[in-house]
Amino acid sequence: MSISIIENNGIIECSISDFGIGISSEDLQKIFDQFYRSKSIEYSEIKGTGLGLSIVKKLCEILSIETKITSQENIGTTVNLILSK
Secondary structure, three states: OEEEEEEEOOEEEEEEEEOOOOOOHHHHOOOOOOOOOOOOHHHOOOOOOOOHHHHHHHHHHHOOEEEEEEEEOOOEEEEEEEEEO
8 A cells, every 4th residue: 555645836635545456447437426336256255335435525525625536457546635725
């Protein structure tokens, strides 16, 4: 896992990356939907309700924090949180 925080001209970007199984492009489009759980066999043993990221997204919207997720299967995922004044 890698975490970085960079400030540039009053904009703060926090990036959190892992080197896990990644997320398919199909799943990535729905990742913030409430109760969304991937149908992929790779995720079948991972427990959860599918609410975590939808809650994060809603909190970020309330706090005016931009969220971006990029991922490649079998390489990993990066979540960027961008805060501006």
